Amino acid sequence: xxxxxxxxxxxxxxxIAFVTGPLGCFVVWRRxxxxxxxxxxxxxxxxxxxxxxxxxxAISVFLISSVIALILIQLQKKTNLPGDALLGLLAHSxxxxxxxxxxxxxxxxxxxxxLLFGDILAVTTDDLLIIWTGGALILLVLKLIWKPLxxxxxxxxxAEAEGLNPDRAKAxxxxxxxxxxxxxxxxxxxxxxxxxxxxxxAMARNISDSPQKMVIFSIIGGLLSVVLGLYSSLxxxxxxxxxxxxxxxALFILSLFKIKQSIKLKN
Amino acid sequence: MNTENNILVKLYxxxxxxxxxxxxxxxxxxxxxxKIVTLIGPNGSGKSTTAKIALGIYKxxxxxxxxxxxxxxxxxxxxxxxxxxxxxxxDFMLLTETISEKDIDEALSLTGVxxxxxxxxxNLSGGEFQRVxxxxxxxxxxxxxxxxxxxxxxxxxxxxxxxxxxxxxSDTLSCGILxxxxxxxxxxxxxxxxVCLNGxxxxxxxxxxVAKNNEYKALFGEKASQILTVYEHKHDHVHSDEGEIKKN
Numbered sequence: 212x213x214x215x216x217x218x219x220x221x222x223x224x225x226x227i228a229f230v231t232g233p234l235g236c237f238v239v240w241r242r243x244x245x246x247x248x249x250x251x252x253x254x255x256x257x258x259x260x261x262x263x264x265x266x267x268x269a270i271s272v273f274l275i276s277s278v279i280a281l282i283l284i285q286l287q288k289k290t291n292l293p294g295d296a297l298l299g300l301l302a303h304s305x306x307x308x309x310x311x312x313x314x315x316x317x318x319x320x321x322x323x324x325x326l327l328f329g330d331i332l333a334v335t336t337d338d339l340l341i342i343w344t345g346g347a348l349i350l351l352v353l354k355l356i357w358k359p360l361x362x363x364x365x366x367x368x369x370a371e372a373e374g375l376n377p378d379r380a381k382a383x384x385x386x387x388x389x390x391x392x393x394x395x396x397x398x399x400x401x402x403x404x405x406x407x408x409x410x411x412x413a414m415a416r417n418i419s420d421s422p423q424k425m426v427i428f429s430i431i432g433g434l435l436s437v438v439l440g441l442y443s444s445l446x447x448x449x450x451x452x453x454x455x456x457x458x459x460x461a462l463f464i465l466s467l468f469k470i471k472q473s474i475k476l477k478n
Numbered sequence: 479m480n481t482e483n484n485i486l487v488k489l490y491x492x493x494x495x496x497x498x499x500x501x502x503x504x505x506x507x508x509x510x511x512x513k514i515v516t517l518i519g520p521n522g523s524g525k526s527t528t529a530k531i532a533l534g535i536y537k538x539x540x541x542x543x544x545x546x547x548x549x550x551x552x553x554x555x556x557x558x559x560x561x562x563x564x565x566x567x568x569d570f571m572l573l574t575e576t577i578s579e580k581d582i583d584e585a586l587s588l589t590g591v592x593x594x595x596x597x598x599x600x601n602l603s604g605g606e607f608q609r610v611x612x613x614x615x616x617x618x619x620x621x622x623x624x625x626x627x628x629x630x631x632x633x634x635x636x637x638x639x640x641x642x643x644x645x646x647x648s649d650t651l652s653c654g655i656l657x658x659x660x661x662x663x664x665x666x667x668x669x670x671x672x673v674c675l676n677g678x679x680x681x682x683x684x685x686x687x688v689a690k691n692n693e694y695k696a697l698f699g700e701k702a703s704q705i706l707t708v709y710e711h712k713h714d715h716v717h718s719d720e721g722e723i724k725k726n
Binding site: 240358364365372375416419420422 | 530533534535550551552554557558560562563564565566573574576598618624
């Protein structure tokens with residue numbers, strides 16, 4: 212069944228959507244979209260490392276993104292620069308260094324477009340295995356830290372005062388972010404991964420009145436985006452990442468009508 | 479039961495420094511089961527800081543804090559909730575602990591906001607939100623309840639009812655309460671132990687003792703001390719306008 216590249220891509224995308232849905236909600240709630248971008252940009256370094264040392268791309272991206280996240284936390288403690296400046300510094304310098312390193316690796320042929328924007332032809336059965344087992348692990352861990360993470364997202368001091376250990380939950384969540392980027396980089400591409408996290412969650416926010424609903428709608432939105440995006444990618448021969456993200460944008464725009472309706476109902 | 483087992487949280491000579499400035503220092507107090515300890519003092523005297531030290535929110539503190547329970551309910555003075563979160567009252571009630579539907583309804587009824595159960599948290603008024611905060615803190619049947627100006631923004635009749643509720647909870651759940659309040663009348667009638675703060679502990683003791691204290695009078699004025707009784711005694715230091723301590 213997985214002989215067909217399109218079936219592989221479809222299953223990969225569906226696996227990714229299950230994970231980006233709930234994580235994306237936290238990215239929106241905790242205002243971490245630029246943080247996600249930074250990790251995603253640093254993933255290019257991970258990809259070059261994978262090629263030079265002949266490692267698995269997902270594992271190497273996961274390692275590099277985790278390191279970048281740790282560096283960021285250290286820089287936040289030790290410098291007086293505002294958070295967004297530090298994020299920008301890390302995002303663009305790691306992207307730049309990654310591209311420079313690629314320039315040196317003349318003996319390897321790189322599909323830069325595929326790296327940046329995703330490539331459905333590139334998904335192998337090994338990738339599928341990584342996406343589904345990695346994704347299941349990510350969801351399991353997220354379920355375990357849900358309470359402290361969610362409580363501290365609402366109010367840090369309440370969570371801390373009532374003994375939920377929010378700092379540990381936050382650290383674990385950072386690692387989960389690195390992991391989700393690692394498993395989705397081939398499909399969505401490193402420039403657009405944050406879109407996959409944010410846009411379905413933003414769409415879900417427009418049509419939900421409780422956190423659980425928002426997570427469910429965010430997953431559904433992601434699934435629809437993947438299916439619609441991949442079919443149009445096949446149809447119009449476009450890159451998979453932009454097609455998926457464009458589909459999620461269409462869903463977001465549709466969700467805006469729902470807001471209009473509910474505002475009308477209130478008045 | 480010996481008193482050791484009744485202690486829920488104990489501060490010994492505790493203090494907290496931020497940007498090289500003491501927010502509060504040298505605070506010693508004990509909250510026991512079934513007892514209400516109230517912190518009073520002017521703005522900026524370190525009441526909320528003391529509560530946060532007791533709760534373990536501040537990590538790098540001076541002195542000692544021993545907390546013997548993890549079943550804590552907290553009503554903070556200021557709470558900023560990000561409205562990018564779709565959160566109903568019933569979701570908020572489950573924030574830090576999973577409790578039964580029945581307990582949620584009971585707590586919301588006690589504070590008079592059961593009709594708001596499915597409302598979005600962002601649409602509540604200040605007083606309504608305050609009642610929800612109190613309901614959330616008591617619904618988990620905590621052993622230690624820390625209430626930082628719990629009735630701010632609540633209407634006058636509600637205020638009295640809520641203080642009565644707090645007193646009731648202390649009796650029925652036999653939980654210890656650390657209360658911060660500006661309402662001296664309530665403080666002086668419902669409390670077991672009063673700690674008067676002004677950057678440090680000015681005086682402490684039973685409400686009677688504190689009301690008689692000259693420093694208390696200096697802080698709150700003659701009127702306040704007449705709530706109970708007037709009594710003169712010597713004190714060893716005065717405060718400058720900046721709140722600094724000058725020895726006599």
